[in-house]
Amino acid sequence: MGMEMPEPRLDVSKHRLDELKECKGRLSRQIGEAKQSDSNADRLIDELKQVSDEIKQLQKLLKQQLNETRSAKKWAPGTIEKPPAIANKITSGAITVRSCADDDISAVEAYLAEHPAASVWHLPAVSRFIKDTCGHRARYFCAFDETHNLVGVLPLVQLNSRLFGNFLVAMPYFNYGGVLADNREVTLKLISHADQWRREVNASHLELRFCQDNALGLPQKTDKVVFWLPLPDNVDDLWDSFQPKVRAQIRRGQREMTELSIGGPELLDEFYRVFAVNMRDLGTPVYGKDFFANLLQALEGQAWLVVARINGRAVGCAFLTGYKGRMEIPWASTLRRYNHTSINMSMYWKVLEFAVQQGFDVFDFGRCSQDAGTYRFKQQWGAQPLKLYWDYVLPDGEKLPALNPDNPKFRLMIAVWQRLPVMLTNLLGPHIVKRLP
Structure with missing residues (x-):
């Protein structure tokens, strides 16, 4: 790796400063010699003052250039683009949705590993953790195309209590967990099956926690x-x-x-x-x-x-x-x-x-x-x-939950x-x- 070259104008400024310092030293010696020989040193003193003033100005400029160079090279956090939860991929044939079976786990984990918006909370292990630890009913919906390729997932948990109500969340306790899908058609199929489960268990609403606005036409909360x-x-x-x-x-x-x-x-x-x-x-x-x-x-x-x-x-x-x-x-x-x-x-x-x-x-x-x-x-x-964009599937006429x-x-x-x-x-x-x- 070669030596990093300085900025051109920075190099020129340093070179000029070295020249002026040499000139200042020379003038100082000449003034000293003139005084020792009782010669008039006024011209030399004026020239020394001009050189000194230029040195100060150049030192100020050089400091400014150095700060600009450091700022240009200084690392700073860049802008983050939200990864899309719903892609724009073409799927093969009709889409079918069913609950994830044990034999599907490896395919689900592979799908999550490739999907840009997948979070740790989408993992089937987290759904099992919630079910086993908290005693909630949980379903992990998987969407397949006609060639049996996995093209979308939706983990879902039912929370049901007298105090807080009966509703479905993807995913509770955590910030992320909505649909991950290859396209909009797959997304709507998954949500349709989730809403069917909502009706079966008489839940008041379905909450989908997204990090982006997927323009699904659903009521939203965006206060977080x-x-x-x-x-x-x-x-x-x-x-x-x-x-x-x-x-x-x-x-x-x-x-x-x-x-x-x-x-x-x-x-x-x-x-x-x-x-x-x-x-x-x-x-x-x-x-x-x-x-x-x-x-x-x-x-x-x-x-x-x-x-x-x-x-x-x-x-x-x-x-x-x-x-x-x-x-x-x-x-x-x-x-x-x-x-x-x-x-x-x-x-x-x-x-x-x-x-x-x-x-x-x-x-x-x-x-x-x-x-x-x-x-x-x-x-x-x-x-x-x-x-955050949290989308809601609600019965007709119902308001957004205020929990x-x-x-x-x-x-x-x-x-x-x-x-x-x-x-x-x-x-x-x-x-x-x-x-x-």
């Missing part, structure tokens, strides 16, 4: 966003891309944080202690410990736990997943009484380091509302907000929950939260 950050090849470029304020907060957290571990089930107890307290403080029912234990097992090799400690005490935690070049952080928590330490900033930085070192191309900061404080937290890392914490009827419940002992919320929470999408 996710943040994706493109990752460079090395952590130094990522560090240099941050604003000075972000770097300062990370350094502050690093002074406080004495240890951070990234691993598996061996960290579950510490992870859950922090997570459960934080969920209680937020007024949100907590998943059971078995939820995370079983999810780690279902996603073996594609999921990690993170625990941040101060003086041996776990004060921060996170759950990570990795699939097809994208690392996602679906859950993260820190204990509120340690917020002043900026421990969350140093923990996120270590997680981003880990993502780069593992070779991921994108880091997914997860979901939030556009006016939430977490929106600004995620944005400060240089991540790009991507609007969210901002609904006034849940505010009192949240306020009461925040005052309950953690031991009690850990006991009650898993029975409630598994009914929430």
Whole structure:
């Protein structure tokens, strides 16, 4: 590899500066000699002043050129294009849809590996995890063409309770999970079969969680966003891309944080202690410990736990997943009484380091509302907000569901929950939260 050549105008500026410095030195000696011989040095002094002024101007210009060169070469996160959930491929003959059989699993996994919009939550292993851990009914619809090639999938889960209602979601608990298909015809076939199941179980609606607007003509919610950050090849470029304020907060957290571990089930107890307290403080029912234990097992090799400690005490935690070049952080928590330490900033930085070192191309900061404080937290890392499009299949005349914490009827419940002992919320929470999408 040859030596990298400097920018032409930068090279010229440096050459001229060297000439002027030599001239300044020569004039200074001549002025000294003139004074020693009592000769008039006024002309030389005027010439020296002119040279000195030109040196200052050139040094200023050179500094500006150097900054421009560094800025041009500095890595910065680029724009991310959303991968299409519905392709524009031609399929062969009539499309048939049926529930995925055990013999179809390998074909489904191969299809997901090739589909650009597939997420880890589309994996059949996740549907089995929800069914086995939460006790919900789940169906994994597969679409085939007449040559028996798989051309589309739709994982679907039924949530049914007296408190929150009866409905279908693709996929609950997670940000992604709508239809993946080779074309629009396949998509409509899959949705039609899903709606038929909705009617069979008398569910109020079907929710499809997309990351893009697929123009299906369905009612939508678009009030949530996710943040994706493109990752460079090395952590130094990522560090240099941050604003000075972000770097300062990370350094502050690093002074406080004495240890951070990234691993598996061996960290579950510490992870859950922090997570459960934080969920209680937020007024949100907590998943059971078995939820995370079983999810780690279902996603073996594609999921990690993170625990941040101060003086041996776990004060921060996170759950990570990795699939097809994208690392996602679906859950993260820190204990509120340690917020002043900026421990969350140093923990996120270590997680981003880990993502780069593992070779991921994108880091997914997860979901939030556009006016939430977490929106600004995620944005400060240089991540790009991507609007989520959640489509709904509803009976005629029905309104969009309003099952969210901002609904006034849940505010009192949240306020009461925040005052309950953690031991009690850990006991009650898993029975409630598994009914929430």
